[in-house]
Amino acid sequence: MPMPHRTFAALAKRRLVGKEGRERIREVRNLLAELPDYKNGPYADLRKSLLAEIEDARVRSSAVHRDSIAVRREGAAQVALVGPPNVGKSSILQALSEIQIKTGDYAFTTLRPVPALTRIGGVLVQLVEIPGLIEGAADDRGGGRALLGVLRSVDAIVFCARGDEDPSLLGIVRGEVVAAGIDKPAAIAMTRADEADPDAATRLRAIAPDLPIVAVSVLDERSLDELRETIWALTGLIRVRLRSNGVTEDEPLALHPPATVDVVADAVHHDLAASSSGARVWGPSAKFDGQRVGRDHEVLDGDVVEILR
Ligand SMILES: Nc1nc2c(ncn2[C@@H]2O[C@H](COP(=O)(O)OP(=O)(O)OP(=O)(O)O)[C@@H](O)[C@H]2O)c(=O)[nH]1
Ligand SMILES: [Mg+2]
Secondary structure, X not given: OOOOXXXXXXXXXXXXXXXXXXXXXXXXXXXXXXXXXXXXXXXXXXHHHHHHHHHHHHHHHHOOOOOOOOOOOOOOOEEEEEOOOOOOHHHHHHHHOOOOOOOOOOXXXXXXXXXXXXXXXXXXXXXXXXXXXXXXXXXXXXXXXXXXXXXXXXXXXXXXXXXXXXXXXXXXXXXXXXXXXXXXXXXXXXXXXXXXXXXXXXXXXXXXXXXXXXXXXXXXXXXXXHHHHHHHHHHOOEEEEEEEOOEEOOOXXXXXXXXXXXXXXXXXXXXXXXXXXXXXXXXXXXXXXXXXXXXXXXXXXXXXXXXXX
């Protein structure tokens, strides 16, 4: 004897409370599987309304209005691109990575945070475009709370502002980030630099004298390189390459400074750290090429390290 349809409807409602997106759709599917298979009458109506729920949940999850949005962390660091709408955030993401993303000369082309990996000096860094923030974002205007929430876990922020636009737009965005209690290493990318007038950087500097500014045009590869370097500096990480049997590896290790030879060895293998007797070092931390150092020697960005057993 199936449960009365009103009871089922109430139960369904209860089971969907607080569930959104994929989770909600999964629960609706479970409910559909449990629903008696009548072709007509109240159960058939219930089936129809549950199917409509799936459609609604899909539409809602493609708009931003939830309290949290998760971006899965990848790479050695996570850096957010934050700014007003239509400043060229997606275009930068596209220029620095393999991602294909919609860009367009209108506001709110991007509605959800979009992650993309970029390689900087051989190390993978995750960039995340945060959809355009507007005044009142910290009070959840435009779904701002969820977007700002993504910033809590990032390592650094690149504020994007158009060189040919009123710099106070950037001030508003920064103000919302501050109002949300978020304080991260940051820099400013003055975007669409090819369209900016010569005073643009000065105007931006006046409203954010504390942040480094890099002028970026997606049409200028050199400016993109400068942006990469700026992003790397914001991560605060150092790059160390390993050497063994006279061969230096191409792909560097990314480490949080201060890092010792022991930390390098441990990043390779725990056993190596336990059994090492020190290292030979080439590069900025070495007094001369191949200097023999102990396990507590501090390595620096750009070092080549050969762990000795
Ligand atoms: N001339 C020039 N145009 C650019 C540059 N970067 C982006 N654009 C143009 O600016 C417009 C907006 O670019 P998007 O990358 O979509 O901007 P967005 O900040 O991601 O926009 P939303 O996601 O809508 O907030 C597009 O028409 C781009 O072609 C640039 O360096 N130079
Ligand atoms: Mg965009």
